Amino acid sequence: MASNVVSSAFRPLVDFVYPPRCPLCGDGIAAGPGLCAACWESFEFPGEPACSLCQTPLPQGGPDSVCRHCIAHPPQHAGIAAAALYNEPARQLVLRFKHGGRIGLAALMGRLMASRLADVPDDSLLVPVPLHRIRLWQRGYNQSALLARAIAMHSGHVVLVDALQRIRATPKLGGLGRARRAEALRGAIRVRASRREDIAGRHVILVDDVLTSGATSTACTVALLGAGAKSVRIACFARVPENETPGTETIPGAA
Template structure:
């Protein structure tokens, strides 16, 4: 992972990685690894059991050329766009979603985001990284920001944890504080796209000290869940206004009504209590 000031991995990072590798057997002995979805014993931490892996829905091809929304059929011409992109061409340059939001991915998100299972970040990031397009040249990896009040309340920004892991996996340059929430907003859960857009108007800005890095840059914008796209769209808007050349949205779970399978939780689209609300 590149730091902002240097492309060299720090001595502290090397020592920490070697220490984690050396102590892994002891950790496994004291805290036997278990699947975070079902609780069954597994071979190692940062994974799922075989049956639970099959519960995740991975986006496939063919997909929309603009937003990578999977098409239902197979007879789709190259470069085809989905209906939402045809009616309103997105500002972003693609979406890389590790999974589609369903009962299994929802449980992982809630454990990671609200259950303080921050050790899940590497596993979630690997699923995201597998969906990223080829990243030629230099890329900035930037998380969707939290307002300082929400950050203090939660104790961490789950998007920043994922961004740090993605930077390590891709050799991108991590810019944790490239974007800022300039005003607090209420939870977006349950709101429609237009209402979310109004609430987010003027709520996100590029940090002045990072403006020079953003200009002309290719950026991966990272979040845990992509819901309506209002938050990510607000981020993309200010990044493009600051001169970013390309912005690809990367998320662990993407909410698509046609892919929802939440009957065990008895949840209907649009009513989930803040799965990510982006």
């Protein structure tokens, strides 16, 4: 509490010396973290009508409408909560956060993600999608873990950073089709043995930055449900609409 008071007291001085700027265009803003008005307007946010299971936008329908893909392949997760749709501004923000070392963006992104989770059970656990230890060493941080912690600051949910393990290094998924993505992740993710009791009987919010084909989230969901999770809800910052999920086309920032 004392540290928050001190931080608030010095905030005006810090903003005077280092004026907050929009992380996308660089224009000055009143306070950070945030975006300028023009960049906010360039974002696309999930709305209705949309698939009730995966949140893919639909041309028409009601609150219980389901997209063709979810009808053909019913998901094992309990729904997707996306903060934004994956357009160019969202892509730029993800790239700067994920590959540009701008880890401070987690606060902004996590706040937007938390706003989409108002209807989840209060005792839900936040579990980030894991990185393999080699990828973690190369990048220096797990962007999903940073987002999970940022969400927890607003939601109060408990974070289990180490609940999932990526036990086998997998290739970058950008440029792979749906089937090859699923094959690459087969057997690569499991629940850590020491966390199985924590997972059993609990609702889980699986946290990731970008959701494309859903291969990674599916592998994580299967592992969590196999460990006894009551349900798994997926929270992502940006959602690639189902009809735009890449086949052999690379989408930077989405792998």
